[in-house]
Structure formats: C-alpha cells, structure tokens
Amino acid sequence: MLNIALPKGRLGEKVYEMFEASGYECPSLREPGRKLIFENPEKSVRYFWVKPSDITKYVERGAADIGVAGKDIILEYAPDIYEMLDLGVGKCRMAVAAPKEFFDDGEKTLRVATKFPRIAADYYESRGREIDIIKLNGSIEIAPILGLSDVIVDIVETGTTLKENDLEVREDILPISARLIANKASFNFKADEIRRLTERMRERIK
Ligand code: PRP
Numbered sequence: 001m002l003n004i005a006l007p008k009g010r011l012g013e014k015v016y017e018m019f020e021a022s023g024y025e026c027p028s029l030r031e032p033g034r035k036l037i038f039e040n041p042e043k044s045v046r047y048f049w050v051k052p053s054d055i056t057k058y059v060e061r062g063a064a065d066i067g068v069a070g071k072d073i074i075l076e077y078a079p080d081i082y083e084m085l086d087l088g089v090g091k092c093r094m095a096v097a098a099p100k101e102f103f104d105d106g107e108k109t110l111r112v113a114t115k116f117p118r119i120a121a122d123y124y125e126s127r128g129r130e131i132d133i134i135k136l137n138g139s140i141e142i143a144p145i146l147g148l149s150d151v152i153v154d155i156v157e158t159g160t161t162l163k164e165n166d167l168e169v170r171e172d173i174l175p176i177s178a179r180l181i182a183n184k185a186s187f188n189f190k191a192d193e194i195r196r197l198t199e200r201m202r203e204r205i206k
Contacts (some may be wrong), residue, residue: 113143
C-alpha cells in the first residue's frame with residue numbers, strides 16, 4: 001500500500017487528476033463529504049488530504065510514503081526527503097512586493113512581513129541587506145498598508161491580490177511549482193512502486 005499525502009484545495013484536486021490518469025485512481029475520493037482519508041485496495045493506494053504547509057511533515061516522518069508539496073514549502077521547511085519530480089502545476093513565483101510609494105534608501109533595517117521567514121532571510125542575506133522579519137500566517141498584503149512592515153515576501157500567482165491592495169512586485173525571488181516528494185526510507189523499501197508511480201506521473205506532465 002502506498003500512502004499519498006495530497007494538498008487540500010484546488011492544487012490537490014488537479015494533482016489527484018494526474019494520479020488518477022496515471023492509473024492510481026481512488027473513486028471514493030470523489031464522493032462529496034468531509035472525509036480526509038480514502039483507500040483503493042485494488043490499486044494499493046491510500047490518499048489523505050493535508051494542509052499544504054503540513055505535507056512535508058507527513059512525508060519526512062513516514063506517515064506518507066509520497067506527497068505533493070510546493071517548492072516554497074520545501075525550501076522553507078528544508079525537510080529531509082527526496083524531491084522526485086517537478087509536476088509542472090501550481091506555478092507561481094516568490095517575490096518582494098511593496099506599496100507603490102515605498103522607496104528603499106538602504107539605510108534603515110528593512111521590515112519584511114512574510115509567511116516564509118527562511119526564504120526571506122536567505123534572499124536578503126545573499127544580497128547583504130539587513131532585515132527585520134515579521135512572521136505572519138496569512139493576509140500578508142495588509143502588513144505594509146498598515147505600517148507593520150516596509151515590504152512583503154510572498155507568493156504571486158495572478159497578481160490580483162497585490163493589485164487590489166495597491167502593491168507592486170519589486171523583485172522576483174524564485175519560480176515555484178508543485179513537486180512530487182518521497183520519504184527516504186519508503187524510497188528504499190517500496191522502491192519499485194515509487195519508481196513506477198514517478199515514471200507514470202512524468203508521462204502526465206504537460
Ligand atoms: C496566496 C498568497 C497571496 C495570493 C496570491 O495566498 O499569499 O496572498 O495567494 O495570489 P494572486 O497573485 O493570484 O492574487 P493564499 O490564497 O494562500 O492565502 P493566505 O494569504 O491566507 O495564505
């Protein structure tokens with residue numbers, strides 16, 4: 001049995017379709033309801049819906065053999081896992097954004113609000129810029145508007161959230177997409193199953 005952690009939400013549904021098309025379907029998963037765990041013994045798969053930012057914890061500790069996580073989550077938590085495949089979905093970018101009127105004269109410590117303190121710290125360290133990180137859990141865009149921070153480091157997909165809050169991208173940090181990840185021990189003792197699944201998924205990538 002392969003235990004697969006899927007990120008709850010739109011991306012997870014898209015990714016599940018890739019598993020389904022690769023021959024790892026689990027019909028009960030499509031039934032409406034609030035259940036979180038689904039099994040198809042015929043295909044030897046068990047899926048569970050997990051909060052996207054928790055996926056790497058399930059995979060790193062072996063509660064899931066494989067899972068799907070954004071590159072942002074992988075870089076932020078630096079889990080001890082194998083990154084198997086770029087699935088080519090969930091594409092967005094990590095960027096620095098600021099209110100249009102903000103000008104960084106480089107003299108004061110830059111106040112950065114973000115859900116991704118490690119990514120932000122690494123980025124500014126590589127540029128030799130001193131920063132003060134304000135770790136938030138969501139609605140990052142309001143931080144500079146209310147004067148809590150100077151800039152934000154956040155995910156930009158369509159750019160709508162920034163636009164509607166009068167913010168603009170100042171610097172691109174890195175491109176993001178969803179990755180297939182595997183637990184290291186599972187990769188050894190379920191080697192054939194995981195390799196087969198990875199190859200079938202690779203064929204689904206557009
Ligand atoms: C993410 C991100 C931005 C938004 C970007 O937030 O933090 O707020 O999506 O998307 P856009 O460029 O298409 O507007 P999410 O939806 O994950 O919510 P959160 O802020 O509560 O984490």
